[in-house]
Amino acid sequence: MDQSRAEFHQQHQAAACAEAQRLYAEKAILQGAWLNWVAAQLYNLRPAAYASMVRRELQRLQEQAQP
Template sequence: MPLARADFHLQNLASAQAEAQRLFDQKAILQGGWLTWVASQIYTLRPAEYASMVRRELVRLQEPSEK
């Protein structure tokens, strides 16, 4: 039986946050090429629910720097 969505989220949140931070840390290094690079990195993540979690964490990380 597959994990319930809430269980999946709880079990993978720390990993998704760490992965998002790793990707976000490359922004200053890659600068203009970061968006294309990060999109390709997220594309490889499985399952799709995990990729979505990483994407949401990246959005959260970017919010303060966009203001």
């Protein structure tokens, strides 16, 4: 039986946050090349629900960083 969306979210939230922080930290290093690089990283994450969690957290980090 498949786990519920809420269960999946609870089990993977900490890892998704850590992964988003890792990806976001590369922004200062890669600068202009970061957008293509991070898109490729997100594309390779599985399952898709986990990739979406990381993408949302990454968006939150970017929004927090803007003045």
